């Protein structure tokens with residue numbers, strides 16, 4: 395039996411637009427997604443803003459009723475058996491809200507432990523253990539109000555683990571963390587996986603999915619557009635190579651022009667201080683360089699390199715970079 | 717098994733009670749809290765006792781002292797409970813609360829518990845000020861009957877507070893609504909007005925509010941009446957509190973279910 399089984403899960407939202415002439419509008423956030431996650435697997439849900447990641451996680455954590463489809467967690471239906479699901483899952487939503495700001499870390503955990511019916515004798519040991527694990531022992535007596543974002547995020551991890559759940563949902567756990575904090579958090583996630591927990595993680599970051607997840611589903615506009623191991627997803631772009639050209643002050647028209655070239659699949663521009671980095675996906679590899687340089691005629695150029703595609707490039711291909 | 721569950725629910729109840737109190741404490745700091753506890757019952761009482769005795773004569777001081785002392789029950793019942801329930805919205809903890817297996821009734825009632833204690837202390841402090849400043853004589857009162865009256869009244873105003881707290885989950889303007897409710901109680905409960913002199917429609921409103929019977933009962937007890945004489949009043953006062961608390965609880969459940977259907981758990 396898989397730990398998580400999602401069958402054609404859907405969710406629409408009704409919103410009203412306009413102030414005087416109010417109209418109802420249906421927003422389809424998740425348009426029928428299906429996947430299975432095996433026990434002990436670390437599965438990534440990857441997608442751009444508004445793709446439907448949080449909405450999916452909310453449904454799977456019993457906080458939002460689906461408008462269609464079903465899902466089972468450890469064999470239990472997320473709607474009909476919601477009460478049985480809750481004690482067996484833990485979840486965090488990225489961001490710093492969701493803690494009692496006027497209480498200190500220990501008191502926050504104490505309250506949540508009681509909400510999960512933890513035996514007081516157990517929580518007495520578990521709380522200091524978790525505080526130690528997320529590195530908050532020294533600051534455990536301070537009000538959460540005075541915590542940094544990263545500290546709050548780590549307290550959330552401790553909160554989600556209080557009742558030692560078998561299945562974990564982590565919605566953008568590294569959001570807003572500095573690189574060191576994010577790295578530590580990823581290590582924590584790896585450790586959890588070593589404890590054979592089933593984990594569903596959402597993220598915007600390819601390298602994060604690549605580094606952590608055994609399988610990744612790429613979700614875009616409420617639909618799953620690809621699902622595989624990170625290396626297989628990378629294979630899917632093996633026919634591509636990426637040409638990177640450093641260029642000073644590239645006009646938008648030139649970028650548009652390059653996009654129309656037949657051997658070019660995708661173009662993006664990243665700003666780097668004084669210069670821009672032009673990233674061109676092409677099937678031609680290094681052969682494309684002369685043509686590209688002639689298009690950039692008259693502009694001052696820096697380094698020109700070709701490289702293998704990364705998972706990020708696969709992702710850009712899948713969600714069709716804006 | 718059932719005993720075990722009960723024990724854990726009692727735990728949730730007291731943890732919630734304790735922590736909503738700690739939350740309050742941390743917010744006010746112990747010294748501010750103590751000052752509020754001691755002096756806030758004084759200000760409102762002083763105002764009404766001085767105006768009232770100016771208009772009606774100093775022998776009516778007991779009327780205003782008792783009425784305003786019991787208004788403290790409404791103060792902590794309504795504002796305190798609203799803050800500890802509505803606070804979940806501000807802290808963004810609702811998804812974590814509603815994603816937990818905890819029994820909702822226990823969570824809900826735990827939030828009110830400490831404010832009942834707080835309210836009782838407030839009422840007693842108010843009475844103490846009346847004795848110190850206006851020399852109100854409590855010697856005829858049966859102390860246990862008086863305590864019971866205070867307990868029941870604080871319970872019933874906290875019941876109303878639970879309902880207001882849930883309204884606080886739904887609207888942004890709960891403080892405005894609270895002020896209105898507090899003002900309505902101030903006028904209609906008979907704290908500062910002789911209900912017999914009110915127009916009949918106002919007396920009907922009074923009849924459906926918590927506090928009215930509690931104040932009446934306290935005045936009777938302090939005037940030397942026995943517990944059996946005020947017992948019917950207290951039972952009704954308790955019933956009204958229970959009614960509002962249950963209404964609040966239903967609203968709490970409704971809020972959770974609707975929010976999960978509509979996706980409005982974190983919408984402001």
Ligand SMILES: Nc1ncnc2c1ncn2[C@@H]1O[C@H](COP(=O)(O)OP(=O)(O)OP(=O)(O)O)[C@@H](O)[C@H]1O
Nearest residue numbers: 407409421423442443444445446447448449450979
């Ligand atoms: N409560 C709601 N009411 C109306 N629309 C909503 C609601 N929640 C989400 N949506 C819409 O559903 C879509 C998916 O949102 P969701 O938050 O699931 O995206 P996401 O993948 O988590 O994005 P991000 O990476 O920005 O967190 C968006 O278009 C969003 O506006």
Ligand SMILES: [Mg+2]
Nearest residue numbers: 447448449565
């Ligand atoms: Mg999201």
